[in-house]
Amino acid sequence: MATSPVLFLLLAVFAAGASAATFNIKNNCGSTIWPAGIPVGGGFALGAGQTSSINVPAGTKAGRIWARTGCSFNGGSGSCQTGDCGGQLSCSLSGRPPATLAEYTIGGGSTQDFYDISVIDGFNLAMDFSCSTGDALQCRDPSCPPPQAYQHPDDRATHACNGNSNYQITFCP
Numbered sequence: 145m146a147t148s149p150v151l152f153l154l155l156a157v158f159a160a161g162a163s164a165a166t167f168n169i170k171n172n173c174g175s176t177i178w179p180a181g182i183p184v185g186g187g188f189a190l191g192a193g194q195t196s197s198i199n200v201p202a203g204t205k206a207g208r209i210w211a212r213t214g215c216s217f218n219g220g221s222g223s224c225q226t227g228d229c230g231g232q233l234s235c236s237l238s239g240r241p242p243a244t245l246a247e248y249t250i251g252g253g254s255t256q257d258f259y260d261i262s263v264i265d266g267f268n269l270a271m272d273f274s275c276s277t278g279d280a281l282q283c284r285d286p287s288c289p290p291p292q293a294y295q296h297p298d299d300r301a302t303h304a305c306n307g308n309s310n311y312q313i314t315f316c317p
Contacts, residue, residue: 164199165250165257166310167209171195173269173316178212178224178233185209186234189217202307204250208262210243211269211315226268242266244283246273246313255307261293262301272317278305282317 169179171190180187184207185198200207214225220233227239245262260281261273267286274280281303283293290299 163308164201165248165308167198167200168310168312169196169198169209170312170314171211171316172314173211176215177269177315178215178217178227179209179313179315180212180227180229180235180239181207181209182229182235182238183207186236187212187229187232188234189215200248200250202250204248207248207250208238209246209248209313210239211271212239212243213268238265242268244269244271246271246311248311251307256304257307257309258302258304259311260302261288263288263293263295264297269315270317272312272314274312275303275305276310276312278309279303284317 171177171192171194174192176189176191178187178189184200190196210227212224212227216222217233221231223231227243229235229237229239243265244267247262248259250257259275261271261283263286270284272282281292290301294301
């Protein structure tokens with residue numbers, strides 16, 4: 145019986161250190177976009193001027209979020225002109241180029257998070273991407289240079305912020 149309070153305390157400490165990061169996604173474009181994310185976020189429609197949020201668990205590695213454009217879906221399947229992910233509304237694989245990417249690794253707890261914008265797979269929409277405790281990144285056209293975005297894999301465009309931070313992604317800022 146004496147170990148129950150200790151076990152409960154350890155579980156509470158672990159849970160507090162493994163918080164999810166919230167990604168607030170805003171569509172400033174003049175039409176509907178279909179944000180998608182892997183391994184968390186799937187896909188959904190986001191009307192002009194609307195905002196939505198997704199929670200990404202601590203410890204999520206190699207995540208990415210992008211906006212698909214020119215989509216038509218019937219139920220869970222269809223197609224998009226840019227960023228299409230195998231014709232599925234809810235993506236489980238990366239989108240087909242061109243797609244402006246918000247990339248991240250969520251460390252969780254006191255560990256740092258890392259984030260960047262990438263146009264290595266092409267550019268389809270302008271994007272602002274910021275961490276609540278880090279730099280605000282802006283990519284407004286296909287030529288956005290480092291450190292704002294990756295143009296090539298050997299660029300230096302990764303930014304760090306405190307673990308358990310929240311993020312803002314704005315399409316068509």
